[in-house]
Amino acid sequence: MSGTQRQAVHYLDHAATTPMVGAALEAFTRHLGDVGNASSLHASGRQARRVVEESRETIAQALDCRPGEVVFTSGGTEADNLAVKGVYWSRRAEDPRRTRVLTTAIEHHAVLDPVHWLGEESGATVELLPVDAEGRLDLDALRASIERDPGSVALVSVMWANNEVGTLQPVGGPDGVVEVAHAHGIPVHTDAVQALGQVPLGFAASGVDAMTVTGHKVGGPYGVGALVARRELSLVALQHGGGQERDVRSGTVDVPAVAAFAAAVELAVKHQAEHAAHVATLRDDLVRRVLEVVPDAHLHGAPLGPGRLPGNAHLGFPGCEGDSLLMLLDARGIECSTGSACSAGVAQPSHVLLAMGCDAEAARHSLRFSFGHTSTPADVDAVVEAIVPVVERARAAWR
Incomplete structure (x- = not known):
């Protein structure tokens, strides 16, 4: 990639921080x-x-x-x-x-x-x-x-x-x-x-x-x-x-x-109601399409709907380390987060997922995609396009 070209960034970590309005x-x-x-x-x-x-x-x-x-x-x-x-x-x-x-x-x-x-x-x-x-x-x-x-x-x-x-x-x-x-x-x-x-x-x-x-x-x-x-x-x-x-x-x-x-x-x-409708539409589309292309992926937390934040999609990918998934997506210009903590370079299972009954392995294989006021359908498309090869590489590394 030349110095005059920049990879498009798809920011899906609005729960961490969101751009100033x-x-x-x-x-x-x-x-x-x-x-x-x-x-x-x-x-x-x-x-x-x-x-x-x-x-x-x-x-x-x-x-x-x-x-x-x-x-x-x-x-x-x-x-x-x-x-x-x-x-x-x-x-x-x-x-x-x-x-x-x-x-x-x-x-x-x-x-x-x-x-x-x-x-x-x-x-x-x-x-x-x-x-x-x-x-x-x-x-x-x-x-x-x-x-x-x-x-x-x-x-x-x-x-x-x-x-x-x-x-x-x-x-x-x-x-x-x-x-x-x-x-x-x-x-x-x-x-x-x-x-x-x-x-x-x-x-x-x-x-x-x-x-x-x-x-x-x-x-x-x-x-x-x-x-x-x-x-x-x-x-x-x-x-x-x-x-x-x-x-x-x-x-x-x-x-x-x-x-x-x-x-x-x-x-x-x-603009809360309008914003919620916007991000929920994007979130629902992402969850549906990711689960179609990675059939053994699954949603953590409450079902999509009124019991859940409209901009949150927390997905588990069995056989992967969340940190590996994150870095592979980051290399493709897709920015999200894991729910787990990192101590001295070693991934730790999410205390939230452990409390929800997940075992230690399941509590480390997840990604959180969170939408905000700058999110667009192109962000969803980018994740869906990248997720299959990224999961395959992460699983190969995990084995």
């Missing part, structure tokens, strides 16, 4: 040249503060919450840590018996790692709740765990939608996580990073006490997100300093990023 990019660049700390009292500081508060109001309107409930953070990981640690420390300070933290075995590591850290360093008793073969929380197990000793539960954290297999969790609604936990006065946190912009997402209507969202999954910039937390929910701060963001998240607010975040969230919520 025009409205967010415009808001970001418009404020990059502004001067003024949003905590300063002079005119430039007040103007910066105005941008921050108008952005907070925009996000609150989009997410069905009060502006004062939006706490800006550096992204989803910080927001999850603030929710899990902040609520645990606060609830345990009120009552030392509250040492149990209940979450699912398929959470993102931004929840699982702080939860396990609390178990190792802060006296928490961690309970990982089981899921079924489609990756959906066992509500009976949640109910039984709480009712065994409700007074000892500090919090429950259950993601809105799984980042690997796309399965939606029964967070709100009748007999959902919130109803079960609130019957005993237990607060609920949900990581809604993957759900925002793909499915209807309302904070007040859901009943959750804290909800994590981030910018770069919906066409905003990296490094900015929010924990939406009810005003009556007590949180212990992770970091201390100037007392910005309700005195639970100190640090100078990134005005351009916040403005861009708000623009992206507003657009994502406004």
Whole structure:
């Protein structure tokens, strides 16, 4: 390939991050040249503060919450840590018996790692709740765990939608996580990073006490997100300093990023239904055609339809290593991801698939294709054209 030619890239990893949308990019660049700390009292500081508060109001309107409930953070990981640690420390300070933290075995590591850290360093008793073969929380197990000793539960954290297999969790609604936990006065946190912009997402209507969202999954910039937390929910701060963001998240607010975040969230919520229909059409076409040409491939997670994120296709290819598939596709200009982690160059099975009942081999042979606002039918065509020779090469290498 000559230096003047570039291979077409088919980007199918929007669940990892998605390109910035025009409205967010415009808001970001418009404020990059502004001067003024949003905590300063002079005119430039007040103007910066105005941008921050108008952005907070925009996000609150989009997410069905009060502006004062939006706490800006550096992204989803910080927001999850603030929710899990902040609520645990606060609830345990009120009552030392509250040492149990209940979450699912398929959470993102931004929840699982702080939860396990609390178990190792802060006296928490961690309970990982089981899921079924489609990756959906066992509500009976949640109910039984709480009712065994409700007074000892500090919090429950259950993601809105799984980042690997796309399965939606029964967070709100009748007999959902919130109803079960609130019957005993237990607060609920949900990581809604993957759900925002793909499915209807309302904070007040859901009943959750804290909800994590981030910018770069919906066409905003990296490094900015929010924990939406009810005003009556007590949180212990992770970091201390100037007392910005309700005195639970100190640090100078990134005005351009916040403005861009708000623009992206507003657009994502406004066009959610249209976007969901677009990516679901592409996703369904990809799944159908891949299963036709690779008959022993299979879909992980909930069936295609309302119980699953519309842009998620998580496919297993027996007899392959996911990493090999990924790199072979990458060489053909197709970018996707595996659900497994890599430690020291050795592929590790996906904790999500293991929790769903897959064995270690099956938990390493999968690829996640995720669609976004820039996805087109040409992306699907490229995968279908490449997948048979890629699977054949990966199987030959595996043997």
